[in-house]
Amino acid sequence: MTAHGPPHFDVSRVAMLASLSLDEAEAARFQSELPTIVAHFAQLDELDTRDVPATAQVQLDRLPVRADQVTPCLSHEDALAAAPSVEGGGFAVPTFVE
Amino acid sequence: MAGGLTDLGVIGVAERVRRGESSAEEVTTASLARIEAKNGALNAFLHVARGEALAQARAIDERRARGEPLGSMAGVPVAVKDAICTRGMPSTAGSKILAGYVPPYDATVIERLRAADAVLVGKTNMDEFAMGSSTENSAFGPARNPWDTTRTPGGSSGGSAAAVAARLAPCELGSDTGGSIRQPASLTGTVGIKPTYGRVSRYGLIAFASSLDQIGPLATDVRGAARLLSVMAGHDARDSTSLDVPSGDFEAACERSVRGLRIGVPAEYFGEGLDPEVGESVRAAIALLEREGCVVRPVELSHTRYAVATYYVLATAEASSNLARFDGVRYGLRVERPHDLRAMIGATRDAGFGAEVKRRILLGTFVLSAGYYDAYYVKAQRVRTLLRRDFDAVFREVDVLCSPASPTPAFRLGEKVDDPLAMYLNDVYTLPASLAGVPAMSVPCAPTPSGLPVGLQIVARPLGEATMLAVAAACEAAFPCASPP
Numbered sequence: 001m002t003a004h005g006p007p008h009f010d011v012s013r014v015a016m017l018a019s020l021s022l023d024e025a026e027a028a029r030f031q032s033e034l035p036t037i038v039a040h041f042a043q044l045d046e047l048d049t050r051d052v053p054a055t056a057q058v059q060l061d062r063l064p065v066r067a068d069q070v071t072p073c074l075s076h077e078d079a080l081a082a083a084p085s086v087e088g089g090g091f092a093v094p095t096f097v098e
Numbered sequence: 099m100a101g102g103l104t105d106l107g108v109i110g111v112a113e114r115v116r117r118g119e120s121s122a123e124e125v126t127t128a129s130l131a132r133i134e135a136k137n138g139a140l141n142a143f144l145h146v147a148r149g150e151a152l153a154q155a156r157a158i159d160e161r162r163a164r165g166e167p168l169g170s171m172a173g174v175p176v177a178v179k180d181a182i183c184t185r186g187m188p189s190t191a192g193s194k195i196l197a198g199y200v201p202p203y204d205a206t207v208i209e210r211l212r213a214a215d216a217v218l219v220g221k222t223n224m225d226e227f228a229m230g231s232s233t234e235n236s237a238f239g240p241a242r243n244p245w246d247t248t249r250t251p252g253g254s255s256g257g258s259a260a261a262v263a264a265r266l267a268p269c270e271l272g273s274d275t276g277g278s279i280r281q282p283a284s285l286t287g288t289v290g291i292k293p294t295y296g297r298v299s300r301y302g303l304i305a306f307a308s309s310l311d312q313i314g315p316l317a318t319d320v321r322g323a324a325r326l327l328s329v330m331a332g333h334d335a336r337d338s339t340s341l342d343v344p345s346g347d348f349e350a351a352c353e354r355s356v357r358g359l360r361i362g363v364p365a366e367y368f369g370e371g372l373d374p375e376v377g378e379s380v381r382a383a384i385a386l387l388e389r390e391g392c393v394v395r396p397v398e399l400s401h402t403r404y405a406v407a408t409y410y411v412l413a414t415a416e417a418s419s420n421l422a423r424f425d426g427v428r429y430g431l432r433v434e435r436p437h438d439l440r441a442m443i444g445a446t447r448d449a450g451f452g453a454e455v456k457r458r459i460l461l462g463t464f465v466l467s468a469g470y471y472d473a474y475y476v477k478a479q480r481v482r483t484l485l486r487r488d489f490d491a492v493f494r495e496v497d498v499l500c501s502p503a504s505p506t507p508a509f510r511l512g513e514k515v516d517d518p519l520a521m522y523l524n525d526v527y528t529l530p531a532s533l534a535g536v537p538a539m540s541v542p543c544a545p546t547p548s549g550l551p552v553g554l555q556i557v558a559r560p561l562g563e564a565t566m567l568a569v570a571a572a573c574e575a576a577f578p579c580a581s582p583p
Contacts (some may be wrong), residue, residue: 007473009464018418018463019425020456021444029453030460037461037519043407044477047484054479055486057309057339058535059296059560064342066335078202084432091427096439 007042009035103128104265105581108174108322109349111268115173118162122155122173126217129175133219133266140242142251142261144180145188146220151175154217161215169214171329175267176211179258180221181228182271182313183302184208191304192224192236192254195424195431195450205302206337207271207313207330214329219267223257226452227421228278228306230254231524234515235454242511243286244582245550249508252282255316259286262316263551263582269317269326273303275310276409277503277528280540283316284503284553287542287579289323289570290316294560295535296341298327299334307416308339310409310532318579320541320570324348327563343561351564352571357391359569362496366402367527373506379552380502383543386576387500387569397496399488404481405529410522411465411478412533417455418462424450457518482533489534493559498569500556502527503540507550531557541570543577551580 011031015022022030076089085092103111103125114120130148137143158173178184181191183201185208190196204212211218225235233241233256241257243249244264251260255272259282262270272279274292283290291314298313305311315326331345363384368377388394426432426446433449435441451459465474492499505527514521531538537560540553554573558566 007470011460014460014464014467017467018459019422019440019443019447020451020459021441021448022456023448026453026456030457033518034457034460034464037410037522038464040519041407041411041465041474041478044404044411044474044481047401047404047481049477049480049484052480052483054476055482056479058486059339059341062341063296063339064333066338074202079428081202082199082429084426084430093427094435094437094439094442 007038009038104132104175104268106268107319108171108269108317108325111174112170112172115158116168122158122217123152125173126151126155126175126219129219129267136264136266139247140244140260140264141239142222142241142257142264142266143177143220144190144223144238144257147187147218150187151217151219158215158217170325171211171214171216174216174269175219176216177219177222177258177261177267177270178208179224179255179270179272181224181273181304182208183304184218184221187218187221189221189304191228192226192238193450193452193455194237197431199429203302206299206334208302210329222261222270225254225256226455227304227417228254228273228275229417229454229458231277231281231521232511232514233257234511235452237452240511243508245286246508249510250285252285252504252508254278256282258316259283259288259290262286262288262318265318265581269315269322271313272316273311273313274532275306276413276532277525279314279316280503280528280538280553280555281525283540285508285551287545287551288316288318289320289539289541289579290314291323291327291539292531292537293327293331293563294537296339297537297561297563298330299337299340301334301336305420307413308420309416310413320567320574321349321352324352324567346564348563348567351567354564354568356387356568356572359392359498359565360496361387361392361394362397362492362499363394364397364399364402364499364501366399367501371505371523371526372502375546376502376505376507376552379544379546380500380554383554383573383577384500387572390572395496397492397499399492399530401481401484401488402530405485405533406522406526408478408481408485409525409529409533410461411474412482414458414462415466415475416462418459418466421455421459454518485530486534489536497565498556498558500554503553503555507546507552527555536560537563537566539566539570541573542579543573
């Protein structure tokens with residue numbers, strides 16, 4: 001944006017960060033489409049917000065804090081029931097440490 | 099009557115069942131028969147829970163026969179947007195990545211509905227992960243508008259709105275992140291409420307953008323929606339953003355006089371892009387409220403035009419983080435890639451997500467990435483503060499705001515599907531209230547000359563649902579929800 005020069009939207013870098021393996025046709029489509037949307041975001045630069053605090057969540061000041069108590073949760077069996085692959089009572093994944 | 103027993107509305111059905119004039123089983127059977135007759139044309143339901151619904155209904159009838167008191171939703175068939183977790187019933191959020199997923203728990207709102215003796219008849223179609231304004235982003239095909247099946251019922255709660263409009267069930271649970279209850283309610287001539295952020299528990303709602311998501315009711319009438327809201331609202335310790343305020347008797351609020359209430363009409367919502375027929379209908383509804391004794395005055399929400407950009411930075415950022423959980427490990431689809439974890443995750447997400455979800459994950463990842471985080475994400479958070487201040491300022495002068503809920507009536511399927519930015523701009527009137535966290539709803543006003551529904555949006559100050567509902571009930575007295583032909 002203004003302070004940083006025009007944004008450079010590189011779909012292959014962003015897809016890597018997002019853990020998405022896009023095929024070539026999809027990558028080309030998003031590479032042509034998304035910079036237009038990102039350019040629309042630059043509209044916000046019209047506003048001077050230097051002295052404006054950020055809103056992360058609208059009601060943080062009104063929220064109660066939960067008591068630090070142990071309560072029942074999902075059973076081990078229920079938690080594993082929808083997993084695509086289970087091994088030795090846990091979620092099975094491809095080997096990632098040799 | 100279009101739907102027979104399902105035409106009676108939430109309160110009509112519940113009172114009939116409580117008095118024993120109809121059994122819960124009769125009402126449920128009527129709803130299921132209507133779903134069977136109409137769903138082929140509408141694609142409103144993704145899953146019909148015939149067996150469970152009839153079993154629930156019979157259990158309610160048995161309890162009544164034993165003389166036990168029944169809850170306020172006694173025997174009322176309720177359809178549930180597929181983004182809300184239902185124990186033992188599929189919950190796909192409209193996505194291939196969750197096809198066949200059956201959650202091991204109920205959302206808090208589902209627990210509360212069951213406790214009030216509602217009957218869950220099934221799960222309704224939606225834009226994938228609630229990302230869309232037309233239901234065309236559903237992995238399971240678009241839902242269709244019962245007023246004209248070549249048109250969209252809106253989105254993302256489009257299947258919900260179509261189901262209620264066609265009287266397949268008298269009410270429905272939807273979710274609204276940037277207008278996903280109000281816009282489909284407007285396009286289908288139904289009543290839809292987005293409560294104050296924190297009013298209704300989000301526990302069990304499959305997350306899209308957590309600082310904006312809210313569950314709310316859709317119904318065939320204002321009092322029915324109000325009763326459903328009363329059942330769902332109230333603090334829930336399992337949602338850390340749930341407000342510690344009691345639910346209210348929102349149905350009683352519908353009987354309040356609107357005389358003397360101050361209505362603000364923001365000029366920014368009646369400018370370029372507003373369909374003239376929609377504008378005329380909404381102005382007529384506001385004139386009616388003025389005749390009922392409301393004081394109408396123009397107000398300014400000067401940052402409105404920045405809401406679309408603000409929303410699409412923040413919502414995509416939150417979505418990119420929330421949807422990181424779909425990695426083929428704990429639930430949902432997995433595309434096997436032996437000996438390569440990263441390849442397995444990437445291939446699973448590529449195969450499981452549709453184009454719009456990928457588009458938003460990419461946008462969200464981009465605005466959060468190094469070098470762009472301050473320029474986009476933090477900037478949008480600051481503009482969100484300016485949008486909130488607009489509402490804070492006008493609510494010092496007026497009690498509610500009235501505007502169109504959507505700039506156009508229902509558009510044709512396929513009309514905007516190739517132009518994502520045009521689709522995003524369609525949300526321009528609903529996004530500001532979402533970003534400010536204030537309650538807002540759509541209630542039908544006069545249809546267009548060609549007979550398409552139009553919705554009046556009513557926005558109130560935080561926790562001002564009661565005032566909003568009083569205004570909606572006054573509007574409904576002149577323009578009750580009609581049934582599609």
